[in-house]
Amino acid sequence: MPSKPKTASKTPPADTPAYEGPPGVFKRIAVIVYDAFLLFAVLFVATLIPAYFISPESFVANPATDSVVHELDIPLQGWIYRIYLLLLIIIFYSWFWRKSGQTLGMQAWRIKLESTDGGKPSWKQCIVRVIVAGVSLAAGGLGYWWIWIDRDRRSWHDRASNTVLRTIPKAKKKA
Template sequence: MPLSIQPTQPPQSPQLPIAPLWRRLTALIYDTLLVVALFILTAFINLGIQLVYYGEPHLKQLTEDGHTLDNGGLYLALVAVTYAFFTYCWCRKGQTPGMKAWRVRLVTTQMQPVTLKSATIRWLAAIPSLLLCFAGTLWMVVDPQAKSWQDRASKTMIVVLPNLGACRN
């Protein structure tokens, strides 16, 4: 009689509901405000570096001549700051501050914490979605499993956490 080997499934934790679109977008609004603050800080650091490198008189002359002080290094730093913010938050606790405020968490499809690899894939998959007016995120409205492009590409999902009640004293 041939042996049949059945794959073992990891123990399933209680299924949490997939986060609806409105929760994802409101969390994203919160996080966008934080990312903008990080952008401002990054731009100030860039300005400080330019002041040290070029000197104040030269920078003053450049701005008076109508030149801007942005450069490729600044744009690369802004991309790096955005990547670091999201991947650090997702890998550390599964939540950005905006996600925490709206009680949602990013987990793998097996309800496990997100790895750096899956967080990076998710972040990269969000770029075309963003460039196409959030088409990848809005895709979850027509997707039978309510998954966005980012969810599918990274094998992750955003779930709603249970409400543990009001703050207790």
Template sequence: MDEQSTLKVGDRYQYAGFWPRVGAAVIDTVILCMLTYPILVAVYGWAYFDSDAVIQGGTDFVLSWLFPLIAVLSFWVYRQATPGKMAIRAKIVDANTGDKPSLRQYLIRYLGYIVATLPLGLGILWVAWDKRKQGWHDKLANTVVIGDKERTAEVAFSSNSDT
């Protein structure tokens, strides 16, 4: 990204910080759970949640592993954001150009979550300390998450009480 486009991007966008991204992840997790848990309970019963097995069967594999992969990648490819990121008005862009990332970058980013979470989530927490707010998954894929700068209206209070 050249300096001129950096200035334009800097005027409108900022790196999405740790807490907004946590909020986005919570939204995405709730949506995925609302879609998958009823089916998992219908197929496996409530004992599903007591099992130590990583995968309890074909339905579990499809709903717990394949569906999230396809859903997340689809949102990234077509919207550059999951519903949670859309809710915080953020999107994923190439870290060098600011353009839409390639499918390869998205795949690396998705698999990078595994690397980022293995050492007690340190790679996810890294977003809080990194200058560009990149987690390890972002660094591996050469992506950044940006959001619109908050535009707030000036607050004015009147001296008369009309309440």
């Protein structure tokens, strides 16, 4: 009697991580909040640098007047400053996504960003994703709520950038 041919194993190779389904809305919002703390710190330091060079006298205490400066100089209120901060936000997210597919919040919540083909997202995909995510938030989070009606559970910025978020399963504890 001839033996049955062996079928290929359906388990992925050891170096390929097994992913769970895409994360839900509330997990994505938790990542946004987590990342917002780090981003706030980055933007705070990024504001101090030009502020110091534009008006270093604001950083020196004046014991005669004992006053505190409550306003930014005019150059730190204009459109150039806003573009500077926007570029920093784009670089912040794009750098993390290109490096490892995860921001700090995504690492904490076990979420990874990938291109739809399974590879690392390109710079273009990252930039498009950040911009469309901003539009999604500005529209009252509608781009995020969209995953409740999308058949693939992808948000506006997932679709626009041709990327996908994947949930990484918890590592099993060794006894």
